[in-house]
Amino acid sequence: MPGFDPSRYFSVAELAHWAAQRRMDDLLELTWLGLKLLILGVVLWGGLHLALRGAGERAAAWLYTRPGLQRLGARAPLLRRLVAVPERLAGRDQPRQWIVDALFPVLFLLVWTALVVPLSYFDTYVLGHERGLVTMGPGRFWADVGLALAMNSVFYALLGLGLFGLARRLPRTWWLWLWGAVVGMLAVWNLMAPYEARVFHDFTPLQEGPLKGEIARVVRGAGLELEQVQVVDTSTRSRHATAYLMGEGPTRRVVLGDNLLHTFHPREIVVAVAHEVGHELQAHPLRTWLTTALAALLFLALVRLVLWRAPRLGRLGLRPGADPAVLPLLLLILQLLFLANQPLSAWLDRREEAAADDQALQLTRDPEAFASLMVRLARTNQADIAPPALVHWFWHHHPTLAERIRAAAAWATAAGADFSPERVPLPGPAPAAGG
Numbered sequence: 425m426p427g428f429d430p431s432r433y434f435s436v437a438e439l440a441h442w443a444a445q446r447r448m449d450d451l452l453e454l455t456w457l458g459l460k461l462l463i464l465g466v467v468l469w470g471g472l473h474l475a476l477r478g479a480g481e482r483a484a485a486w487l488y489t490r491p492g493l494q495r496l497g498a499r500a501p502l503l504r505r506l507v508a509v510p511e512r513l514a515g516r517d518q519p520r521q522w523i524v525d526a527l528f529p530v531l532f533l534l535v536w537t538a539l540v541v542p543l544s545y546f547d548t549y550v551l552g553h554e555r556g557l558v559t560m561g562p563g564r565f566w567a568d569v570g571l572a573l574a575m576n577s578v579f580y581a582l583l584g585l586g587l588f589g590l591a592r593r594l595p596r597t598w599w600l601w602l603w604g605a606v607v608g609m610l611a612v613w614n615l616m617a618p619y620e621a622r623v624f625h626d627f628t629p630l631q632e633g634p635l636k637g638e639i640a641r642v643v644r645g646a647g648l649e650l651e652q653v654q655v656v657d658t659s660t661r662s663r664h665a666t667a668y669l670m671g672e673g674p675t676r677r678v679v680l681g682d683n684l685l686h687t688f689h690p691r692e693i694v695v696a697v698a699h700e701v702g703h704e705l706q707a708h709p710l711r712t713w714l715t716t717a718l719a720a721l722l723f724l725a726l727v728r729l730v731l732w733r734a735p736r737l738g739r740l741g742l743r744p745g746a747d748p749a750v751l752p753l754l755l756l757i758l759q760l761l762f763l764a765n766q767p768l769s770a771w772l773d774r775r776e777e778a779a780a781d782d783q784a785l786q787l788t789r790d791p792e793a794f795a796s797l798m799v800r801l802a803r804t805n806q807a808d809i810a811p812p813a814l815v816h817w818f819w820h821h822h823p824t825l826a827e828r829i830r831a832a833a834a835w836a837t838a839a840g841a842d843f844s845p846e847r848v849p850l851p852g853p854a855p856a857a858g859g
Contacts (some may be wrong), residue, residue: 513589702783
């Protein structure tokens with residue numbers, strides 16, 4: 425079986441440069457973690473959550489005493505009926521509490537964004553430009569931040585209404601009702617993903633030609649229906665190369681990043697698609713959906729416990745019942761749970777990626793193109809191909825480049841397929857026409 429010799433594919437200077445960048449990324453990862461925990465801790469123990477709750481209550485009192493809004497409600501029966509729903513959730517003795525439930529998460533999101541966006545700007549924009557991986561200008565970066573903030577504000581407001589309103593109205597079973605809604609939303613979200621993605625990106629059909637025919641052959645050979653093959657304008661933001669499947673059932677489609685399409689060899693692109701098809705064949709999206717649904721159930725059960733016990737922590741100033749000011753505490757607990765689960769999550773993802781690699785090799789029977797894809801992706805994305813074992817075990821969700829190329833070589837030997845390290849990477853690239 426051919427071995428893996430990094431010097432065959434990369435220069436010593438490249439490897440050293442990417443390793444230095446990975447060390448910077450590790451430091452940024454720890455900085456992000458520390459910043460998130462620090463913000464949540466300061467908000468809770470500094471009393472900012474109580475100040476935000478007070479701001480929400482003052483806003484609710486102001487809205488409910490505006491004569492103009494009251495006249496509007498009288499003239500618009502449909503609006504009045506819509507408002508009556510969250511008022512019933514809030515309870516007869518505090519009908520305007522629903523405004524606080526919806527507004528507190530949005531106010532917290534605004535504070536959170538203001539505190540983390542400087543590091544996000546440095547990490548995503550400044551460092552990305554310095555490495556030559558980011559192509560977007562400052563206007564697009566801030567437009568994306570604003571758009572994401574607007575979308576998340578709507579989501580957070582609905583989350584606050586659903587969580588705290590139901591917890592107040594149905595104190596024993598609210599978490600089961602909310603879990604059912606979350607599970608349904610996850611299914612709808614996956615189904616509607618192709619339409620949601622258009623908020624940030626433009627998609628165009630892939631032109632007819634040999635590449636599209638090969639992609640169709642691989643997808644249909646795996647027993648999947650192919651609705652569309654589309655090209656997404658990733659080059660407007662970065663130089664990263666990507667391919668993925670998006671949507672479910674009738675909305676499923678293959679998506680190729682235009683960077684991948686225009687700079688990678690067609691055989692490599694087919695292997696990249698086959699890898700994504702491999703995830704479908706292994707039912708990895710279903711596993712992710714089931715795992716997320718189970719995690720949501722367990723977390724909501726924990727939320728129910730926190731809503732009951734947290735007011736006993738007098739230092740936090742939380743009120744009995746469904747106090748929206750508990751949200752930062754819930755996020756702190758969630759962050760700690762994510763951190764504790766990170767090694768297991770990374771290990772499971774690496775197993776799934778290795779299984780998808782194997783499926784891609786079986787579907788294409790082209791281990792040379794597979795190895796070539798890995799080498800070209802490493803260079804395009806400036807990836808450290810040999811991270812320290814501890815870092816890889818804790819953070820990384822893909823096998824190392826060496827592991828993936830060795831697996832391709834082993835598969836070629838077992839399957840009797842051609843694999844010669846001398847022919848990797850493939851000559852070219854020979855960009856595929858399309859887009």
